[in-house]
Amino acid sequence: MHIGHFEYARVEDIKPQGFYLEVESGGRVLLPGSKAPAGLQKGDTLDVFIYLDNEGRPVATTQKPYATVGEFAVLEVKDVNDVGAFLDWGLDKDLFLPYKQQLGKLIPGDRCVVFILEDERTARIVATEKIKAFLDRDTRDLHISQKVNLAVYDVADDYVDFLVNNRYTGRLHLDASTQDETFEIGDTGEGYIQNIREDGRLTLSLKPVGYHATMDAADDIMKKLEEAGGILPFSDSSSPEEIQQEFGLSKKAFKKVIGGLFRQGRIFIGNDGIRIAKKTEERRRFSHSKPRKNFRNH
Template identity: 85%
Template structure:
């Protein structure tokens, strides 16, 4: 059977201590009565999670952990002792994070980013903060400007490293335009700015490429509508004014309003921009005689 994974099983025998299940992948495992549905009967089929108890025996439960073996997770520390930390992962039995698998001092209430694995020596499920060895370097399924889920796992003075979609690793380089603060375990969304040939990912917290242009265009249109259809920003405006008003560089601003102009949505004037007047749809007669059609 697959330790640390969900398995389909059938109730084979009922005993005072619980239900013995025949697991689809092979083997027999106990589902304690306290972890079983009230109306479970012999022959019933159900999905269970397989873990190992304190004596090294496989045990089944209908509880669902936040993550399984082979997955990354952000988990909270429940307790710490001389041999390691114990993490809340959604089961009554906490997940063990051995002291040798920690990257720093942990205290109850801390969040940590871990990879869950089966210990080769004891066959027990454990966690490790040393996650870099398990990160997927094959980024062929990703593309520039893609929106992704991010989890902070390392913070330095000039960069932050994130788990990307709980599978890859990406780096955000910090500069004066980024005012956010970051802590281990913070979750959010971002965008892929670049993917190098070696699989390293550069990240942005703002949309890039096509998505950035679309978001910026929508933002300018909303500001125009809120201002009554006209804004005093043009080619003569300073980069600082444009940055403060729209959060865009002057080059990006000119590119976006150029696109809006070509779409017929705005007019570009010497002293600013304004909404283009709405065009009335051209009306055609419902029927056109052949004679009139030729004359047209």
């Protein structure tokens, strides 16, 4: 049977200690009565998770772990002793993280990013924080600007490495735009793919990139204009530092965004700054535009 996975099973016998199941992959396993659904009868079928008890015997449960063998997970440390740590993974029996599979000292309450595997020597289900060997480098299904789920697994002075979508690895380079952010192992959130490297690594951003970034920046500028009464003193003469501090954009990106807003008729750009376009000004602007050709008879 497949230890560390869900199995489809049928109740073959009922004993005082519980229900003996015949699993689809072959074999017989006990589902303790305390883990069985009410009203279970001989011949009934159900999905169960198979793991090993404290004596190394296969046992079934209807509890659902947060992840199974072959998957990544962000789990909380419940206890620590001289041989390792014990993680909460959704079952009554905690998941063992051996000391040799840890990347640093852990205490109860810590969160860690782990890969779950079957120990080749003992056949027990264990976790490892040494996840790099299990990360997927085939990024053909990903694309630049894609929104992704992130979990911090390594923090350095100038970068943070994330588990991406519980499958890939990505790096966020720390700069002025992230100076107010703090990162700890096990933190989770969302980000965006900025670049996809040939080696399967991803470069990440915490803000939208590409088209989505432009749209979000345009909305932010319009909101700031409305809050300021319709006028903001930013123009071509504004310094890159002023623009970065106010909008979180480079001067080049700022000019691109406000240019788009001007073409949409949402703002006007003057020497003294930018302002929300009024309806009368919009009508005046369009009244001087070239008339459209009539293609009806062509």
